[in-house]
Amino acid sequence: SQTIHQWPATLVQPVGSPLSLECTVEGTSNPNLYWYRQAAGRGLQLLFYSVGIGQISSEVPQNLSASRPQDRQFILSSKKLLLSDSGFYLCAWTISSGNTIYFGEGSWLTVV
Amino acid sequence: GDSVTQMEGPVTLSEEAFLTINCTYTATGYPSLFWYVQYPGEGLQLLLKATKADDKGSNKGFEATYRKETTSFHLEKGSVQVSDSAVYFCALGPGNNNDMRFGAGTRLTVKP
Numbered sequence: 196s197q198t199i200h201q202w203p204a205t206l207v208q209p210v211g212s213p214l215s216l217e218c219t220v221e222g223t224s225n226p227n228l229y230w231y232r233q234a235a236g237r238g239l240q241l242l243f244y245s246v247g248i249g250q251i252s253s254e255v256p257q258n259l260s261a262s263r264p265q266d267r268q269f270i271l272s273s274k275k276l277l278l279s280d281s282g283f284y285l286c287a288w289t290i291s292s293g294n295t296i297y298f299g300e301g302s303w304l305t306v307v
Numbered sequence: 308g309d310s311v312t313q314m315e316g317p318v319t320l321s322e323e324a325f326l327t328i329n330c331t332y333t334a335t336g337y338p339s340l341f342w343y344v345q346y347p348g349e350g351l352q353l354l355l356k357a358t359k360a361d362d363k364g365s366n367k368g369f370e371a372t373y374r375k376e377t378t379s380f381h382l383e384k385g386s387v388q389v390s391d392s393a394v395y396f397c398a399l400g401p402g403n404n405n406d407m408r409f410g411a412g413t414r415l416t417v418k419p
Contacts, residue, residue, distance in 0.1 A: 238411035301350040
């Protein structure tokens with residue numbers, strides 16, 4: 196069966212520090228991968244999606260970036276965090292021909 | 308573009324009360340419709356889905372019927388429990404990149 200994991204689960208970072216959130220999917224090949232953000236009390240915002248290795252599309256311009264160095268690995272990064280980057284980040288995957296998205300456990304980021 | 312509008316919360320109910328969370332959508336074509344649930348501190352889990360008009364999705368006592376004529380997918384449960392306290396998201400998909408459009412989420416609190 197397929198599983199998705201992301202880490203770290205919680206992170207407290209000072210303003211201006213870098214960020215790296217990692218996500219891996221197991222049990223499938225060539226998944227579509229996504230990063231969503233859920234700000235406090237708000238809905239889900241799609242940040243990035245990837246349909247293959249090295250292929251990244253951004254939905255929202257900001258100081259975050261994403262990379263996909265391997266088929267089942269998706270990384271969310273920032274060189275300098277802002278206070279407004281605080282939130283709950285969710286990695287997700289779907290098979291290319293499917294229509295159900297499956298989410299990781301989420302990562303809480305607090306920028307102080 | 309495709310979008311989802313769901314009932315704003317928070318919703319507070321007593322145990323064993325009847326639950327309805329409204330969801331309406333706007334879409335071109337014939338999307339699939341989903342309800343996801345997010346328990347405190349966790350990622351999103353698929354609760355139920357319906358892939359075509361008049362389909363009824365059901366799981367854990369929750370039900371939702373895909374109504375094309377009213378473009379709705381309301382979530383219902385006949386008797387809620389304290390353990391149902393969570394945030395519920397209505398979603399439609401797949402989009403152009405197999406992603407989904409989510410509603411803003413409705414927080415449900417069930418009191419004993």
